[in-house]
Amino acid sequence: MIDTIKWIDGAGTAKAMILDQTRLPHDISYIECTDYRQVVDCIKYLAIRGAPAIGIAAAMGIALAADAISAADAMEFSAKLRPAIDALLNSRPTAVNIQWAAERIERLIENNKTMPISALKEMIAKEGVLILNEDIEINKAIGRYGAEFIKDGDTVLTHCNAGALATGGYGTATAPIRMAIEQGKRISVIADETRPILQGARLTAWELMQDNIPVTLIPDNAAGELMRRGEIDLCIVGTDRTVRNGDVANKIGTYSVAVLAKENNIPFYVAAPLSSIDFTLSSGSEIPIEERPSHEVTNVFGRCEIAPKGVAVRNIAFDVTPAKYITLILTEKGAFKPEAIHTLDPKGNK
Template sequence: MTNDPTHVKLNRLMLESAQIERLFFGEVYMRTLEWDSTAKRLKMIDQRVLPSKLELISLDTYQSVYQSIKDMAVRGAPAIGVAAAFGIVLAAQQSQAGDVDMLRADLNQAAEVLGASRPTAVNLPWALKRMLGVAGHTYSSTADLRAALLDEAQRMADEDVALNRSMAAYGAELINDGDTIIHHCNTGALATVDWGTALGVIRMAHEQGKHIHVLVDETRPRLQGARLTAWELSQYGIPYDIISDNAAGYFLHTGQVNKVFYGGDRVARNGDVANKIGSYMLALAANANNVPVYSVVPTSTIDMELASGDEIPIEERDQDEVLNIQFQNQPATPKGASARNPAFDVTPHELISGIVTEKGVIYPPFEIHLAKIMQES
């Protein structure tokens, strides 16, 4: 069984723009990623090409799942975790193992590859550990093990949707009618299997009839806010304006913002939150202007093994994501320039007003309250 993740083939289905709303949010229900039981493949939305077009990628190897995570065709901590779980399902399908022990060895090998795709989001190792835990049970045949893995991955996908709705209900209680909210990165249905975390909270408040307005950080350098969050808000009919990341301080200082919401890719046991780069600066500006900051995460994103955010590994991505920008149809950076491109930063817990989970809203002191809620979970 090869573990070479390069040169994978992605099968694509391109949809016309007129079909997007009908398929994703309208008459025909469609998740960000879902298992195709007929073709025995994983289907997902390729988020690299939104909002100009919607393409579905069909993945039939664990190597292609690795590549889709690494290249950010799928992104968002919850979605990455579930994608990796289905990657293990595909690894089981690929394996030529003749007995259960040999199949387990192939699954462990695939898990090593998948786990190396992106280091910061704890949902990735969490999902792989859960799938390998299922593989560790006793089975009479490889067919039984393969079936159990598919059941578990599908269960994780369904759980994700249910957890997101629960978080949305708790978080929506924090939003008042008339609020203006700054949102960073993308945390909607596209970042999860469906519904979303922080953007799911905003969506729930809107569906409750609250009149809200969202200031959408562009979220450089990959523009997940301008490309993905704005697109989702358009589908939901929620009023918004896109702002440059460095404009957030202006709107906070001039009293035009009531709350800040963003997600999280890993939360340490003291409440430090690793999230998309720029979250720390946003939280600093909000704190300086007495605007509450809420991180919205499922409990699977809370890593009780890490004492603080200083221990969270931070992914540094290719410098070309920063350098390959245009100004008036010309390169915006000098030839030969170099760049640094950390994908995440850590917001210290003292800047966080509350952490919204599927178990409720957790308030400081986080070290005490996170431990309690994780024990209950």
Template sequence: MIPTLEWTDQGVRFLDQTKLPLEETYVLATSYQDVATVIRDMIVRGAPAIGVSAAMGMALGIQNSPSTTVAALSKDVDEMAKVLAATRPTAVNLFWAIERIRVLYYQLVDKQPANLSEAEKIERIREEVRAEALRMYDEDIEACKTMGRFGAELLPKEGTVLTHCNAGALATCGYGTALGVIRAAVEAGHKINVLADETRPYLQGARLTAWELLHDGIQTSVLCDNMSGALMRKGRIQAVIVGSDRIAANGDVANKIGTYSVSVLAKEHGIPFYVAAPWSTVDMATKHGDDIPIEERSAYEVTHSNGKQMTPDGCGIENPAFDVTPAKYVTAIITERGVLYPPYDESMRAMEAAVKAEANGVPA
């Protein structure tokens, strides 16, 4: 699989996605501040990958902290969480992962035997936090493969599937969410062609989706973002599948800017519109899409392309990184725990209850 990120003895190693598809280079983060920069600058991107990156950033910070007492280390941990949480506001996986590590840390603090020295306590905490971050990495890959198997059954046995942005191995720890479903369908014998929206202004579709699907031998064509409606009208597209950075409790979906437009076109043409995302992307505390924070990125991403200025000086620039697709346009939401169907406020509450029961040791 494509090595999006990995823990090493020197630090966390990231495939630099800003350099793809022309250069396959890597960045080594040796501090939690480095990890924060990697996330903010989109060297790593995609909600699941961002979450695990943050978890590894927390583990790296705890490992490298010069604090000699647990009390001092706890202050460091709170600062690490604050710095990493400030990187990108929309992807809920970021906050889920930080909180998972932070909660574990304080549980470990409470469990340390009183007869141990401060140095011994800190070393035990470091080992267990690092193990948890690596466990989250493995869980993400397994979740992607499981949702791939669930979602493959929904895709046509033969036909063309449109996707927007990049929700593949590059957006996760491996295999992918939306592209994981496509991969699983191809592995099951479906004859699928992929149309990848270029996804302006950052071109995740043109640069990343096309690169990784071609890497896997899956037939892929790139189209400009304004072409999909015309192709739908001609009957060229049989399904749409995208990822997500946050899903509200009512089924509203935040994804890369332009997704909403694709969903409306799909609805108009009677084409199923699927969303693939791990359960950690579902934010039951956010009741509907209007409450999802939308990241605003630098105007430079719009004004310049490959370092060349494309717009006149002085013009205003809008650059929201995400938009919200209302639940009414979503045919199904594919997770590693199963496929959710409308009405989403009911199906997601039922799945939330099942998750909580499982966490409490109650059989599903």
């Protein structure tokens, strides 16, 4: 699996190397970020995407911002770091992982506020790398729990990209698939193309082919017909934010897949690391839903115009799938019914 993001700290220059996913599958190249503003742009313009991956990127962006700060004490240091954190938080509003990463680093600073500023900077940089490494292990744990629900010979439908490219590595929705194959099961994948950015076509299909995992690409609107024909055994998707009642926000089109799966008696699983669960929100109606620029719908790769000039566009980036359509939520702590996900809340929010 190719690295989605790497941290390099040597020769006095720290930098985050971000795989430019806007250029996949035709070109593999990295964007060198030495300033948090570059990380913000990478997140905002989808060079890096996927909830876990942008959480990692945010942590590394904060580390870059911290490295450039001169401060007399932790209070001044935190105040000067705030604009960078706010910029990262505002880069993409739906995924909760950026907030999760920022809060984790803020707690680190608070718990070590008597340390020298140089030591704080080093700790923040190490925390970003730790979040990256933890994410890979979390995904493997999700894979172990999820693989139990995949039988030898199954065909799995997935939507968007919740694979290695959307995470630190291994993937969330692809983790059960990878683990099942490692267990010797013969598994094939059907990937929705995922309009308008085509994450399924450009990213999921590409990364699975790199690992010799059988994958078939379909138009988004073909999923229902394949379900009707009995050619799909289960669905596994990722999530950008899951809330206390088990509602899930994921890439636009996920809700449609979930409804179709329910109608055709097909299990619908959501792979959700705890970092993507927002225990402060009680239902999906409270999740902020990002709307993106119209050119992503009217153009392909920003070059080929496919719609009349001036046409009105709604480019809703995510939708909310109600808990009633979800069979199980797969986490690193186990598989849970949506209505039980609140039991994982470490703070006991009401």
